[in-house]
Amino acid sequence: MIVLGIETSCDETAAAIVTGERRVLADLVLSQCADHAPYGGVVPEIAARSHVEHLDGLVVRAMADAGVGFADLDGVAATAGPGLIGAVMVGLMTGKAIAAVHDLPLLAVNHLEGHALSPRLIDETLSFPYLLLLVSGGHCQLLLVEEVDRYRRLGTTIDDAVGEAFDKAAMLLGLGYPGGPAIERRAKDGDSGAVALPRPLAGRPGCDFSFSGLKTAVLHAVQARGELSEQDRADIAASFQTAAADVLVDRTSNAIAQLSAEDCTPAALVVAGGVAANREIRHRIERLAASRGLPLAIPPARLCTDNAAMIAWAGVERLGRDMIDPLDAPPRARWPLDEGAGLARGAGTPGRLGPRA
Numbered sequence: 001m002i003v004l005g006i007e008t009s010c011d012e013t014a015a016a017i018v019t020g021e022r023r024v025l026a027d028l029v030l031s032q033c034a035d036h037a038p039y040g041g042v043v044p045e046i047a048a049r050s051h052v053e054h055l056d057g058l059v060v061r062a063m064a065d066a067g068v069g070f071a072d073l074d075g076v077a078a079t080a081g082p083g084l085i086g087a088v089m090v091g092l093m094t095g096k097a098i099a100a101v102h103d104l105p106l107l108a109v110n111h112l113e114g115h116a117l118s119p120r121l122i123d124e125t126l127s128f129p130y131l132l133l134l135v136s137g138g139h140c141q142l143l144l145v146e147e148v149d150r151y152r153r154l155g156t157t158i159d160d161a162v163g164e165a166f167d168k169a170a171m172l173l174g175l176g177y178p179g180g181p182a183i184e185r186r187a188k189d190g191d192s193g194a195v196a197l198p199r200p201l202a203g204r205p206g207c208d209f210s211f212s213g214l215k216t217a218v219l220h221a222v223q224a225r226g227e228l229s230e231q232d233r234a235d236i237a238a239s240f241q242t243a244a245a246d247v248l249v250d251r252t253s254n255a256i257a258q259l260s261a262e263d264c265t266p267a268a269l270v271v272a273g274g275v276a277a278n279r280e281i282r283h284r285i286e287r288l289a290a291s292r293g294l295p296l297a298i299p300p301a302r303l304c305t306d307n308a309a310m311i312a313w314a315g316v317e318r319l320g321r322d323m324i325d326p327l328d329a330p331p332r333a334r335w336p337l338d339e340g341a342g343l344a345r346g347a348g349t350p351g352r353l354g355p356r357a
C-alpha cells in the first residue's frame with residue numbers, strides 16, 4: 001500500500017509518501033517560519049497564500065524523491081482540520097483534485113489523529129490502547145487512544161496550549177519566534193530555581209491543564225526586572241521550562257492513576273506534538289513512565305513537529321480499515337478527536353493570531 005500525505009493546517013507546507021510496511025519513501029516539510037516571525041505568530045492569510053504557492057511543487061518533488069507515479073498510489077491523505085481554515089482548504093482541495101483525477105480513495109485526516117498515530121509508524125509493536133500526551137502550539141491534551149478513530153479525552157487545557165505558552169514566554173523575553181526551541185537553548189545557561197513561578201492546577205485532582213497564569217507570572221517577572229540582562233533571560237527561561245515540565249508531569253501522573261483506578265492498562269505512554277522535542281520535558285516524562293512501569297514512546301523530533309509522513313501514515317491506517325471519505329468531505333477549523341466530549345470549561349485560546357493544531 002502506498003499513500004501520499006499532504007499537510008497544510010498551519011505554517012508548514014508538507015508532502016510525504018509512506019507505505020503500509022512503514023517505509024517513508026519521501027518526507028518534505030517547508031517551514032514558513034521566516035514569513036511569520038516579524039508578526040510574532042502565524043498570520044492565517046500569509047499561511048494560506050504560501051501553501052498555494054508551494055504545495056503543488058512540493059508534491060511533485062515528493063513523488064520524484066519516492067520514485068513513484070500517481071498510478072502507483074493506493075490513496076491520498078490530506079489534513080482536513082483542525083487548523084487555520086484557509087490553510088486547511090489548500091491542502092484538502094489539492095488532495096481531492098489528485099484523488100478525483102487519478103480515481104484514488106481520499107482520506108480526510110484529522111491532524112490530531114496524525115500526531116496520535118505517528119508513534120505506530122516507527123514502532124510496529126505499539127498496540128492499542130495507549131495513553132497519549134499531545135503537546136503542541138495549539139493543543140495540550142491527555143487522550144486514551146483506543147483504536148484508529150476512537151479516542152477518549154482525559155484532560156485538556158482550559159486556556160493556553162503549552163507550546164503557545166512557550167511562544168509567549170519567549171516573546172516576553174525578546175527571544176523571537178518560534179519560542180520553544182529558543183527557550184530551551186537559553187534555559188541551558190539559567191538557574192531553574194532563580195525565579196518563583198506558579199504550577200497552575202498541579203496537585204489538584206483531574207487531568208486538565210492551565211498555562212495562562214504561568215505566562216502572566218513570566219510577564220510580572222520580566223516587568224519586575226526592568227532592563228533584562230542575559231543572565232535574567234536565561235534564569236527566567238529555565239524557571240519557566242521547569243514549571244511547564246512540572247505541570248505536564250503532574251497531570252500525566254493523574255491520568256495514569258485514573259486509568260489504573262479504572263483497571264485500564266495502557267500499552268505505553270506516548271508523547272507527541274512539537275513540545276515533545278524539548279529535552280527537559282522528555283527526560284521528566286521518561287522518569288515518570290519508568291516510575292510507573294509504563295513503556296514510553298516518543299517519536300523522533302522530525303515526526304513530533306508538523307509533517308506529512310504522520311498524515312500519510314494515518315491515511316494508511318484508515319485505508320486499511322476502509323475508512324474512506326467522500327470527495328465533499330469538509331475542511332474544519334475545529335475538530336476535536338473526542339467529539340462527544342465537548343468544550344472544556346473555559347476552553348479557548350485567546351490572544352493567538354490563529355488556531356494551531
Ligand code: KG4
Pocket residue numbers: 010135136137138139162163164166167178179180181184273274275276277278279304305306356357
Ligand atoms: O506540533 P507543532 O509543530 O505545531 C503545531 O502547533 O501543530 O508544535 C509547535 C509548537 C510551538 O509552540 C513551538 O514553540 C513548540 O511546539 N516547540 C517547542 C520545542 N520545539 C517546538 N517547545 C518547547 N521546546 C522545544 N524544543
Ligand code: ZN
Pocket residue numbers: 111115136273274305306357
Ligand atoms: Zn501539529
